[in-house]
Amino acid sequence: MRYIFISNVSLLDGGACGFRSDVKNAPYNGLISAGNENIYKSGAGCGACYQVKCTENAACSGNPVTVTITDECPGCSDARFHFDVSGKAFGYMAKPGLANTLRGAGKISIQYQRVPCSYRSTKIAFKTDPGSYNPDYLSFEIEYVNGDGDLASVYLIPSKTNKMIPMQRAYGATWKAQIPRGNFGPYSVRLTTVESRKSIVAANVIPADWKSNDIYRSKVNF
Template identity: 50%
Template sequence: MAPALLQASSFRFSFALLAFFSLSNYCSCFNPRLYNFTESKDASSWSVAGATWYGSPNGYGTDGGACGYGSVVGTAPFYSMVSAGGPSLYKSGEGCGTCFEVKCTSNAACSGNPVTVTIIDECPGCVSESFHFDLSGLAFGAMAENSQADQLRNAGQLEVQFRRVECNYQGYRVNFRVDPGSNNNYFAVAIEFENRDGDLSEVYLQQAQNPNEWLPMQRSWGAVWKLDSGGTALRGPFTLSLKSLQSGETLVAQNVIPAEWQPGATYSSDVNF
């Protein structure tokens, strides 16, 4: 049945071997604390988790990631404020795109102020606590008092508090990045920048030539969804229908993939949750 239409690795316990990079390499034009990325739902819903960091001290951690976002996590609207999640956060890929506030008070360098991160990778070995964030170096340091980011990263591992919040990629619409292996019989796409819940439970594809048929896509891995046509050529343009995992809200990106789509290309819709 067609969905209702609504318009609108390896455990990276890396301390970077304490190879201190000069803070002068970090662009002072961006302050993670000041970026209005999310809005909390419940001021009393903090839980406890473990936190480590990986990658370069001021980098975005992942060199690819188990969600399929690639290096885009180092640019707007993520701004490297990202994290790999232990199994209870990554959720076999279902947790990709979810947003959390994370803060620390367990170290003298902690500011106690929350920073917002998006789950963009998996940390399968992060199982010593019920919840674990393997943060990017930049996100880990952003929990520190001013000028104490390196001191906080030196701690390597911390106890933190966290809570889930709504994603709010201001000014951005949902993006669809076509997998380089896609062809006329197999179509796969990484779905990025979903506001609010950030995660998806269902994706359907509709071909312009058959507007009465919605073809269900399957989660390939992470945030990548796929459709194998079974040998029947798929013909664009494609309309994609997305169903949010948490709220069940449905969003339709009409004709977002053009007729002459290209593997590896990214197509931006004009809608978001």
């Protein structure tokens, strides 16, 4: 564990990772954080989970809380590693009855460590981007990834061919691909994580008649 600075923000819109209002609901439950570039990693760090705790402030309980990276903190340069955790997560680090006192500190030193994400029975979900309305272009945001949480590569697999179509990171946790003509759905999606390099295939998760701004839930997770 290393000491870094942590500050208290609201983070209710999902931020630069693209999770949108989902961050307020299960399984994230508002226990989220933005990170500086060493944590956000130009979007590659989206979805990673960290355990954070504080001990140096009198209001700190010393109990850890796990947060998911859902946003970037581009102006956070006062430490090599800087988290801006949600107000809810900030309160979880406090002694009983002292949540507001700890939040009032604004910025504190903490300890942190990278931990596996665990969303229990929740399966990986794919939320199509509002701009995906052209059958030759597909973009979606990927959520609820157990284990590493962040993704190194994503491939789209049309149902009538074994040829995988590589996707590119559009921003944050949103990936995009041009679909060559003749490659029809439904589509499977192959995911590979960053740290462990594990791969998984969500079979036929994107239907042939997919629509923009819709969500498609798989039957798999790491």
